[in-house]
Amino acid sequence: MIHTYKYRLFTNKRQRKALDIILCQQRILYNAALEQRKTVYEETGKGVSYTDQWAHFRDVRHANPDTFRLVNATSLQQLLRRVDKAYRAFFRRLKAGETPGYPRFKGRNRFHSMEFKHGDGVKLFQNERGQVRLRIQNVGDVKVKWHRDLPAKSKIKHLVIKRSLGNWYVTLMVEFDPPPFLPLTGEAVGIDVGLKSLLTLSNGETVDNPRWLRVSLKRLRVLNRKLARQKKGGTNWRKTAYQLARLHGKIANQRRDFWHKNTRQLVNQYDLICIENLTLGFMTANRHLALSAHDAALGEFRSLLAYKAEEAGKQVVPVPPQYTSQLCSECGTMVAKRLSVRVHKCDACGLELDRDVNAARNILTLGLSVCDRTLALAGVSQEAPHF
Ligand SMILES: [Zn+2]
Numbered sequence: 001m002i003h004t005y006k007y008r009l010f011t012n013k014r015q016r017k018a019l020d021i022i023l024c025q026q027r028i029l030y031n032a033a034l035e036q037r038k039t040v041y042e043e044t045g046k047g048v049s050y051t052d053q054w055a056h057f058r059d060v061r062h063a064n065p066d067t068f069r070l071v072n073a074t075s076l077q078q079l080l081r082r083v084d085k086a087y088r089a090f091f092r093r094l095k096a097g098e099t100p101g102y103p104r105f106k107g108r109n110r111f112h113s114m115e116f117k118h119g120d121g122v123k124l125f126q127n128e129r130g131q132v133r134l135r136i137q138n139v140g141d142v143k144v145k146w147h148r149d150l151p152a153k154s155k156i157k158h159l160v161i162k163r164s165l166g167n168w169y170v171t172l173m174v175e176f177d178p179p180p181f182l183p184l185t186g187e188a189v190g191i192d193v194g195l196k197s198l199l200t201l202s203n204g205e206t207v208d209n210p211r212w213l214r215v216s217l218k219r220l221r222v223l224n225r226k227l228a229r230q231k232k233g234g235t236n237w238r239k240t241a242y243q244l245a246r247l248h249g250k251i252a253n254q255r256r257d258f259w260h261k262n263t264r265q266l267v268n269q270y271d272l273i274c275i276e277n278l279t280l281g282f283m284t285a286n287r288h289l290a291l292s293a294h295d296a297a298l299g300e301f302r303s304l305l306a307y308k309a310e311e312a313g314k315q316v317v318p319v320p321p322q323y324t325s326q327l328c329s330e331c332g333t334m335v336a337k338r339l340s341v342r343v344h345k346c347d348a349c350g351l352e353l354d355r356d357v358n359a360a361r362n363i364l365t366l367g368l369s370v371c372d373r374t375l376a377l378a379g380v381s382q383e384a385p386h387f
Helices: 013-044 050-063 073-097 209-229 235-269 281-285 292-312 354-376
Strands: 001-010 113-119 123-125 131-135 140-146 154-162 168-176 190-194 199-201 273-274 315-319 342-345 350-354
Touching: 001 073, 001 292, 013 050, 013 073, 013 140, 013 154, 013 342, 050 073, 073 113, 073 123, 073 209, 113 123, 154 342, 190 235, 190 354, 209 235, 235 281, 235 292, 281 354, 315 354, 342 354
Parallel strands: 190 273, 273 315
Antiparallel strands: 001 140, 001 168, 113 154, 123 131, 131 140, 154 168, 190 199, 342 350
16 A cells, blocks of 8 residues: 655755755746647647657756756656646547646746656655755755654655745655554444544543644734735735744644544554544535634544555444434433533433533444444344443
């Protein structure tokens, strides 16, 4: 299987400048390759193949040691393949009767990344002090913020070095054998996804944004207010808008990191994870829940949970969301309550419980019954795995 791993690069001033220059050369080459295809087509009605272009631009590269030669040869090949791909997509759509736009020439603000084959112009290594560095041809050894290890016995296939809002990142495409399934623990859990706590588990535990993420979110509010006060389009407004964009990027990274750790823990601990099956229709119909950033964050939680569970041989069971917050998780009586009522109080059996924990317990019960039914349909003895 292949996964991608993204890391922040910490560059010094000289390295930043070198990377900027190489990216710029790549962009010029990209546009030149596009230009060549266009001209040849207009003059002869014929296309140019990737091989033709490589033969041509290999010579161009060699003839310009101070500029294009800074671009690694294999990286140039990848670039020409990108042009080829853009062109093929263009013609495919043309053939299908659509009216696609001609592949774009890339301006300074539209070209951000370059591809490499690992070991060819770019190599990841550990220095004598055990720190991870990325050796980039014509740039030097760049510090890598190594926040996650790669899976055991993995092989880096290729990588993309990318500039985003003034920061540099490397994305590794890594191939590895699927890890063995995790040992079963015999535990199941129901999870309520909410606004008060991000997650509430059926055993009463809650998961909230960690402190460092809350700090960033607070700063986001401050900056948003600042932007609203400034004159739109002015120098200060632009400055704030840039800071905001950078902060958004940072929060997205922090959030992904947080969910990676969290979903990993859940999958390690539970064999069966029951969670409300929220469809898009439900979200939009329910205006109270339609908070875009919040939704996006929880969407990421769901997708990470699903793929981690699948890899570990664990199961995520989606359950219908209706009534999970209204039913009593103890006796099944309907206890209607508004969203603002935080405690579930059942007159029938006397249960008094946090609203979200009650919902999480209902989700668990529902999930288990769904599983029982599936097992019954499959003709499997119900005695087998018992939670
Ligand atoms: Zn009850």
